[in-house]
Amino acid sequence: MQVYFDLLITIGIVGTLLPAGVLYYSAKKRVQSWEYRHKKSIHAFVVLLLLGTITISYGSFVEPTLLVTHEQTIHIPNITHPFTIALVSDFQLGPYTKTEHVTHIVDRILLLHPDIVMLAGDQLDNTPGDIDETMYITPLSRLIDAGIPVYAIPGNHEYGIGGKRNSLDSLHFFGDMSKDAERAFKAIGIRYLTNTLVTTTIHDQEIAFFGGDSYLAEKLSFDVLKDKPQDIPTIALIHNPGAIWLATKEDIDLVLSGHTHGGQIRLPFLGPIGRLDEPIPLDWYQGLHQVDTNTQIFVTSGTGESGTRARLFNPPEVALLTVE
Structure with missing residues (x-):
């Protein structure tokens, strides 16, 4: 069961961090892409994804260690x-x-x-x-x-x-x-x-x-x-x-x-x-x-x-x- 929950945490982190990196790269470097033409929207979405990464990481690895x-x-x-x-x-x-x-x-x-x-x-x-x-x-x-x-x-x-x-x-x-x-x-x-x-x-x-x-x-x-x-x-x-x-x-x-x-x-x-x-x-x-x-x-x-x-x-x- 612990392996299952650890897998969910890993999926959550990778599933937010990886798309954030891909979208940011496209908005920055891929001149012909839809993401490049809509930088503001993409940047806002990237921020949301990164907040998700931070939240999952903090809730899984930081807050449980506090007292x-x-x-x-x-x-x-x-x-x-x-x-x-x-x-x-x-x-x-x-x-x-x-x-x-x-x-x-x-x-x-x-x-x-x-x-x-x-x-x-x-x-x-x-x-x-x-x-x-x-x-x-x-x-x-x-x-x-x-x-x-x-x-x-x-x-x-x-x-x-x-x-x-x-x-x-x-x-x-x-x-x-x-x-x-x-x-x-x-x-x-x-x-x-x-x-x-x-x-x-x-x-x-x-x-x-x-x-x-x-x-x-x-x-x-x-x-x-x-x-x-x-x-x-x-x-x-x-x-x-x-x-x-x-x-x-x-x-x-x-x-x-x-x-x-x-x-x-x-x-x-x-x-x-x-x-x-x-x-x-x-x-x-x-x-x-x-x-x-x-x-x-x-x-x-x-x-x-x-x-x-x-x-x-x-x-x-x-x-x-x-x-x-």
Whole structure:
């Protein structure tokens, strides 16, 4: 599949750059040509073709290598002492993003000094082959060495699932490596949450964190929340924001999600190009949103790419959330 998308990128670059060169040459040198007699129109068209070349090249080879910090303040009830969360999602570790990608992210997180780090799923791309993608997560151990608590959940790719929701069998397009992922994260000291409720103390206040299993794999369950004290602030880490309509039925103040990649490619007036099957507003593909009177959702655009290695007007991000 990666070869297919790389071929499309190559075709896009050659298919815009080559005609631009031919047309410019004709308008400049071939005195008897139609292009020579219509230089202004040809020059304008050449500029458009070259803009296409630049856009494809930038979106494929430059923007995916960037990393921005998205800072957001979030107000939820009963917080007496503000704290910070570094939220990262969708590493998609595999053919395009490897150890260096994770190292870059860890370097940024360490500079931000968050109180806690949350990894919102699809850490692994789960691409068919003999390479063990879990070996790329090793730099995350530096966060543990720095004394920062790190929590992770699976996404759909760990289960080998994606695409249209017709039947569960049709969703499995790669092998299920969710257990391999869980073992690898636990081996470096990261708490791996699958429908797990954790109560912890940050700055002398109790906070409840719920880590949900994969929504697309139909493994998400909120049963453990039945035993949660009602007056404790509760933050849920759920990979797919399509699960928000289930989360609003629970006592959850804030849902943190990824999965959307922010649409991966975003165009003016059109918004996200990559769309979900789940019915959520396009505005919710990234950023903070009020779902109802009790629940907010924050969706990060993530750091990796799914399918083609392309991002446009939507660089990879580490989200630094100040909860107060």
